[in-house]
Amino acid sequence: MSETLKLSTRDVKGWLERETGSVFVPVHTKAKKLIDEMRRTLENLVDVSKSLTDNSAKEIEKRNMKIYRRARAMNKLARVFYDRMRQMKVPDKVSYDSCEQFIQEAQKTFTVTDVDIRIWFPRISPFFILDRRKFLTVFEKAKELLKELQNFLARDYIKTKTLEETFQLIDDVVGLEGQLAGSKERLTKTEGSRTLVEKEIADAQQKMTELKSAGSVGQLHQTGTEIDSLSVEVKHSLQHLQKPFVKLQALSSHGGGSGLTPEELSKLNRYLDNPFEAFSTEAPGHPLLRQILLKLDRAISEGKLKLKPEKIRKAEQTIESIINSNSLATLHEKCRDAMCRKTQLSASEEVTVTQEKLSKIQTHIDDLSRRKGVVETEELSIRRTCEETSDKIRSNKSKIEKNIFSFMNRTVKVE
Numbered sequence: 001m002s003e004t005l006k007l008s009t010r011d012v013k014g015w016l017e018r019e020t021g022s023v024f025v026p027v028h029t030k031a032k033k034l035i036d037e038m039r040r041t042l043e044n045l046v047d048v049s050k051s052l053t054d055n056s057a058k059e060i061e062k063r064n065m066k067i068y069r070r071a072r073a074m075n076k077l078a079r080v081f082y083d084r085m086r087q088m089k090v091p092d093k094v095s096y097d098s099c100e101q102f103i104q105e106a107q108k109t110f111t112v113t114d115v116d117i118r119i120w121f122p123r124i125s126p127f128f129i130l131d132r133r134k135f136l137t138v139f140e141k142a143k144e145l146l147k148e149l150q151n152f153l154a155r156d157y158i159k160t161k162t163l164e165e166t167f168q169l170i171d172d173v174v175g176l177e178g179q180l181a182g183s184k185e186r187l188t189k190t191e192g193s194r195t196l197v198e199k200e201i202a203d204a205q206q207k208m209t210e211l212k213s214a215g216s217v218g219q220l221h222q223t224g225t226e227i228d229s230l231s232v233e234v235k236h237s238l239q240h241l242q243k244p245f246v247k248l249q250a251l252s253s254h255g256g257g258s259g260l261t262p263e264e265l266s267k268l269n270r271y272l273d274n275p276f277e278a279f280s281t282e283a284p285g286h287p288l289l290r291q292i293l294l295k296l297d298r299a300i301s302e303g304k305l306k307l308k309p310e311k312i313r314k315a316e317q318t319i320e321s322i323i324n325s326n327s328l329a330t331l332h333e334k335c336r337d338a339m340c341r342k343t344q345l346s347a348s349e350e351v352t353v354t355q356e357k358l359s360k361i362q363t364h365i366d367d368l369s370r371r372k373g374v375v376e377t378e379e380l381s382i383r384r385t386c387e388e389t390s391d392k393i394r395s396n397k398s399k400i401e402k403n404i405f406s407f408m409n410r411t412v413k414v415e
Helices: 009-062 068-087 096-124 129-155 157-213 215-237 239-253 262-273 275-280 287-301 309-324 329-346 349-408
Strands: 005-007 412-414
Touching (some): 009 096, 009 129, 009 349, 009 412, 096 157, 215 239, 215 275, 287 309
Parallel strands (some): 005 412
């Protein structure tokens, strides 16, 4: 087994050209020569078509009734030939595929033109005989050249098709590697931008943390944490009154004789919506809660509230504990104290100024987060492009290696 030859994408084309030049160059040169001849012949076809158009137009202008109708037919047909031949595009870059495509298009054009000649030239006779003969001479030469090109393509050029495709694949890989290098450079810049934005966000968040923990704002934050804890404690202490409160609220709303005053009903609603807020804003001794509980106890005793026995038992125990044992006195004092401190701190000038600073920093963080999102989207897109380009490079390199082996029976590794 032959040793594997390792070549870079920059070197493989030159090596392949040297190894196959004696085979590929003559074939490609011949193909280019035939294409150039075909181009010149088609230009001649355009010229003779134009001549047919001009000469028939002159006869039309003479208004000679003997030739007038045939001259008009000749003029119309010549214009068709002229437009048809001008639309045929001979490939500028000679390759097997471009030649094959041109042959297919030319065959269609020449076939249609042959049909037109068989139908219309006999009808135009015996006029324009020299012009028609000149057109036919050039047209026949074009068909012969097309046949020669077709035979050359099938007999000789086909043998080097794989080689030509390989040269194109090598050019593609070189181009793709350039694109990949550019994409990686963009990716590095984008990653740097993301890192900078992330650092700015972290710095801003650190500054917010410092502001929140210092001075009156720090105290306000601590008080807020304390209130959160007290809120849980209040909710737990009143948990067995939740359902009875709902029933009492419904009884009052439907005029069932709850005995609640408007102020007590309003307070009951607040206890259901926000127990801590309702409890902490009570006067010392929480008189409104006591009045509500007394009327709740009476409604339960009179059987006005539809509750399960277990819920009634637990509600009555809670009511007795609050009214007779004053079980919520300490908790109420803590809640009032915490709410008072929160109100005082919130109204202080220091907190107001700091809150404004925090608001500006948060707005800045939001802007930075949006920028980060845009950068991350761009980074993701570039990474996907890099992956797709890398896949194409690997695939094309594999095809190059297989083509070289099939054409030369040589094992080459493109690196």
